[in-house]
Amino acid sequence: MSAPLLEITGLSKTFGGLKAVDNVDMALYSGEILGLLGPNGAGKTVCFNLICGVYRPSAGRIRFDGRRIDGLAPHEVAARGIGRTFQIVKPFAALSVLENVLVARGIRRYGRFSRMWGSWRGRGEKEAAMALLERVGLAELAGRKAGLLPLGNLRRLEIARALAVGSRLVLLDESFSGLRHEEIARLEALVRRIREDGVTILLIEHNMRVTMGLCDRIVVLDHGRRIAEGTPSEIQHDPAVIEAYLGTKGKRHAA
Amino acid sequence: MSAYVITIATLIVIYAIVVCGLNVIVGYAGQISLGHAAFFGIGAYTAALLATKGHFSFWGALPLVILISGLVGLLLGLPSLRVRDDFLAITTIGINFIVEAVFLYVPFFGGALGIGGIPRVMLAGIKLKGAAFLLLCLFFLAVVLAVCWWFTRSWAGLACFALREEEQAAASMGISPVRFKLTAFVLGTGMAGLGGALYAHYMRFISATDFSFPVSITLLAMLVIGGMGNLWAPLLGAVILGVLPELFRPIVDYRMLFYTGLLLLMIRFQPGGLLGEGSFLRRRLRLKPGRAAA
Numbered sequence: 001m002s003a004p005l006l007e008i009t010g011l012s013k014t015f016g017g018l019k020a021v022d023n024v025d026m027a028l029y030s031g032e033i034l035g036l037l038g039p040n041g042a043g044k045t046v047c048f049n050l051i052c053g054v055y056r057p058s059a060g061r062i063r064f065d066g067r068r069i070d071g072l073a074p075h076e077v078a079a080r081g082i083g084r085t086f087q088i089v090k091p092f093a094a095l096s097v098l099e100n101v102l103v104a105r106g107i108r109r110y111g112r113f114s115r116m117w118g119s120w121r122g123r124g125e126k127e128a129a130m131a132l133l134e135r136v137g138l139a140e141l142a143g144r145k146a147g148l149l150p151l152g153n154l155r156r157l158e159i160a161r162a163l164a165v166g167s168r169l170v171l172l173d174e175s176f177s178g179l180r181h182e183e184i185a186r187l188e189a190l191v192r193r194i195r196e197d198g199v200t201i202l203l204i205e206h207n208m209r210v211t212m213g214l215c216d217r218i219v220v221l222d223h224g225r226r227i228a229e230g231t232p233s234e235i236q237h238d239p240a241v242i243e244a245y246l247g248t249k250g251k252r253h254a255a
Numbered sequence: 256m257s258a259y260v261i262t263i264a265t266l267i268v269i270y271a272i273v274v275c276g277l278n279v280i281v282g283y284a285g286q287i288s289l290g291h292a293a294f295f296g297i298g299a300y301t302a303a304l305l306a307t308k309g310h311f312s313f314w315g316a317l318p319l320v321i322l323i324s325g326l327v328g329l330l331l332g333l334p335s336l337r338v339r340d341d342f343l344a345i346t347t348i349g350i351n352f353i354v355e356a357v358f359l360y361v362p363f364f365g366g367a368l369g370i371g372g373i374p375r376v377m378l379a380g381i382k383l384k385g386a387a388f389l390l391l392c393l394f395f396l397a398v399v400l401a402v403c404w405w406f407t408r409s410w411a412g413l414a415c416f417a418l419r420e421e422e423q424a425a426a427s428m429g430i431s432p433v434r435f436k437l438t439a440f441v442l443g444t445g446m447a448g449l450g451g452a453l454y455a456h457y458m459r460f461i462s463a464t465d466f467s468f469p470v471s472i473t474l475l476a477m478l479v480i481g482g483m484g485n486l487w488a489p490l491l492g493a494v495i496l497g498v499l500p501e502l503f504r505p506i507v508d509y510r511m512l513f514y515t516g517l518l519l520l521m522i523r524f525q526p527g528g529l530l531g532e533g534s535f536l537r538r539r540l541r542l543k544p545g546r547a548a549a
Contacts, residue, residue: 073426074426090421092416102413103413103414165429
């Protein structure tokens with residue numbers, strides 16, 4: 001198998017005495033959808049934030065495309081080409097939907113002082129941003145203020161921005177939570193289309209059904225540890241996973 | 256135009272330039288500053304010292320003044336911009352008091368006597384005064400407005416809007432919060448420095464109280480009344496708060512009361528300012544809804 005696009009080895013993060021992420025290994029290969037699954041408090045979001053640079057790992061390494069990215073600030077991780085969404089959506093509320101995507105399109109400008117003084121109002125930029133909006137199905141809302149959009153559309157907007165930043169890898173942080181059934185189905189179709197376009201996806205989810213349906217492989221975390229890894233059907237029958245989610249007979253799962 | 260009107264107009268234009276700088280920091284980048292008068296003062300004192308002690312001409316000193324104001328902005332911005340919201344507000348108030356105290360107590364800056372004998376601006380061998388100086392100020396206002404306009408269209412400006420709206424999301428798009436906040440801060444303090452230089456050469460005598468904390472509040476009030484983030488807000492705000500005190504001269508004792516009432520009414524009924532989204536002025540003039548900057 002070829003070298004992984006994203007490789008995590010021995011990743012740990014402690015907050016005081018709490019081991020939020022404990023010695024986790026994980027590899028993400030080009031073109032796949034990897035699910036990061038686990039009950040609430042399992043350390044999924046901390047893991048995610050370690051990759052994105054929001055937290056600095058206590059131990060372990062993260063490599064993207066062979067280069068280390070652990071310890072970088074969030075804007076530096078983004079500059080390497082990793083796009084992300086937020087579980088609690090974070091639109092630029094006063095800007096239009098189109099401008100939201102344009103901000104993300106500037107990823108190649110913000111790192112160099114000499115490149116940040118050009119205009120973002122050019123036609124080429126607008127067309128590229130519109131193409132991204134079309135990909136996620138928001139083209140007709142381009143002129144709308146982002147703050148006025150309902151949650152489902154904001155999730156799509158977040159994906160459009162993430163795609164502008166990470167043309168190879170996007171991390172989706174619970175993009176499906178709080179949505180209606182039809183919206184979930186449409187968003188699932190969108191994620192599949194994105195993968196078909198050659199983008200690798202790391203999906204954090206606690207919705208079992210969505211994860212099982214979408215992912216090629218799944219890594220399950222519980223109490224910060226990796227307790228299982230495999231295809232959806234393997235995971236479904238893994239006793240450790242069943243225990244983590246449902247508890248074993250006669251023994252209550254510790255909260 | 257009478258000398259009286261020209262005096263009022265000149266001061267309004269100078270304030271508008273300074274408020275443009277504040278607009279870059281507060282309106283575009285969303286970083287609250289309650290100490291903008293400090294940078295206005297740093298510009299004025301630098302210009303005054305270069306003119307009186309250094310015997311620089313206004314034109315020779317001007318690039319230095321803007322550079323020094325921007326540099327001091329950079330130095331003071333580095334620690335300040337690491338804190339947010341209320342803490343940033345308090346830090347910038349602190350900067351204002353410290354800078355004022357330095358002007359007041361360090362003999363080099365003239366102490367309580369201030370600095371006098373600042374020469375008039377010369378252009379092509381002519382001393383600029385009255386309407387000619389007003390024209391000079393208007394010229395600089397036009398330059399500053401052009402810079403602001405261009406900033407709102409640049410990637411750097413877009414990055415600042417993004418930071419103002421949602422810092423974490425902006426960082427996830429490659430925008431370094433420190434770098435772009437500082438960019439806005441340096442640009443804004445540089446404009447304040449330019450306004451300060453014009454002020455020093457216009458008043459020809461300056462003292463520390465010209466740049467005290469209440470001046471910062473007035474500058475911010477001008478911006479809020481005009482509409483934060485709007486290109487023309489600084490000019491409108493400076494005109495309104497510059498003209499009103501003159502109209503209400505008979506009730507000068509109640510001026511602060513009047514200001515307070517006006518600000519409260521603005522915040523209650525037109526929180527976006529007179530040029531803000533959905534304001535009565537915008538509706539009346541049938542202006543297009545504001546774009547990114549609004």
